[in-house]
Amino acid sequence: MSQSPAPPTSVELRAEGLMLEVLTAGAAVRRLEVTGDGGRPVGIVLGHADPRTYVTNGGYLGATIGRFGNRIAGARFDLDGETHELSGNEGTTTLHGGVDGFDHRAWTVVDRGDTSVTFGLHSPDGDQGFPGALDVTVTYAALPGRVRIDYTAVCDRDTVVNLTNHSYFNLDGEGSGSVDDHWLTLSAGAFTPTDFLLIPTGEVRDVEGTPFDFRHPRRLGEALSHTDEQLAHGQGIDHNFVVDGAGLRHVATLRGxxxxxLVVESDQPGVQVYTGAHFDGTVTGTSGTAYGPRAGIALETQGFPDAPHHADFPTTVLRAGTEHRTTTVWRLG
Known part of the structure; x- marks a missing residue:
């Protein structure tokens, strides 16, 4: 009889008004709790009831995604004239780093304080087909009213890197139903349309007059009710938005x-908005509730999907010996 896996190490970080639980499995966020009515904690990210699930089948919930968040078409890319064949895990596509992405890995606690923890991971040369030996860290810090996530990566060969966090938010409480009544605002005047495989076509399209216009607060259920080819591709929204401006800046505001x-800030050029169409009741959350369609919304700050195939997209190339460094902040109100 096979034994169930040992549970991953759990780290709880606390600051005024919030508690963040992160795991060594996938360097994943399992719980983010804020103070609700009557002083009771309310969980606002989706998480598995059993922490051991993150070891075997986490389904990206809250995980640190790498080496390359989102999709790479054809499970291959060229860099400086050399073709690199990757592991495909979504048909002919490499999704979120491949068959054995960083979300499947046991990360190491390399530093821990009262309000922060740093996880480290070594990814060897050729891991899932990606060139170079890559060393990655992700630091979670709990601060009054906010969570800060800092990533670093260094490689000994030229490679591509796109790191993100894949938390799903439901500000009315995880397990409370769909996020259709959440209102979303994005600092994004354009998005990148996809084909039916959810691979960007290369077009950067103005959001004006589309269901993807969130420049002003818009109810998710209303946006998703439209008949639109792009919504059909993603069974809702599963698209990269082009974030206005540069540097650490406003990306999104979500209101339940x-x-x-929740206010999201990032220094990355894009944010993948995914409205969680795949939830079908097979995942049981930390509250004991099964997650149905649109149980949460992911706001993945990142480089553009399939960037290695699109010279006009912001580059995701990391040159040997240089440091990739990026920050995302979640502000809670």
Whole structure:
């Protein structure tokens, strides 16, 4: 009889008004709790009831994604004239780093304080087909009213890197139902349309007059109710938005029916918005509730999907010996 895996190490970080639980499995966020009515904690990210699930079948919930977040078409890319064949795990596509992405890995706690923890991971040369030996860290810090995530990566060969966090948010409480009554605002005047495989076509399209216009607060259920080819491709929204400006700046504001808010800031050029169409009741959350369609929304700050195949997209190339460094902040209100 096979034994169930040992649970991953759990680290709880606390600051005024919030508690963040992160795991060594996938360097994943399992719980983010804020103070609700009557002083009771309310969980606002989707998480597995059993922490051991993250070891075997985490389904990206809250995980650190790498080496390359999102999709690479054809499970291959060329860099400086050399073709690199990757592991395909979504048909002919490499999704979120391949068959054995960083979300499947046991990360190491390399530094821990009262309000922060740093996880480290070594990815050997050729891992999932990616060139170079890559060393990655992700640091989670709990601060009053906010969570900060800092990533670093260094490689000994030229490679491509696109790191992100794959938390799903439901500001009315995980397990409370769909996020249709959440209101979303994005600092994004354009998005990158996809083909039916959810691979960007290369076009950068203005959001004006489309269901993808979130420049002003828009109810998710209303946006998703439109008949639109792009919505059909993603069974809702599963698209990269082109974030206005540069540097650490506003990306998104999400507001639940409860009035609770999340403001996302990042220095990355894009944010993948995914409205969680795949949830079908097979995942049981930390509250013991099964997650149905659109149980949460992911706001993945990152480089553009399939960037290695699109010279006009912001580069995701990391040159040997240089440091990739990026920051995302979640502000809670």
């Amino acid at each position: 029916a409860s009035g609770r808010t």
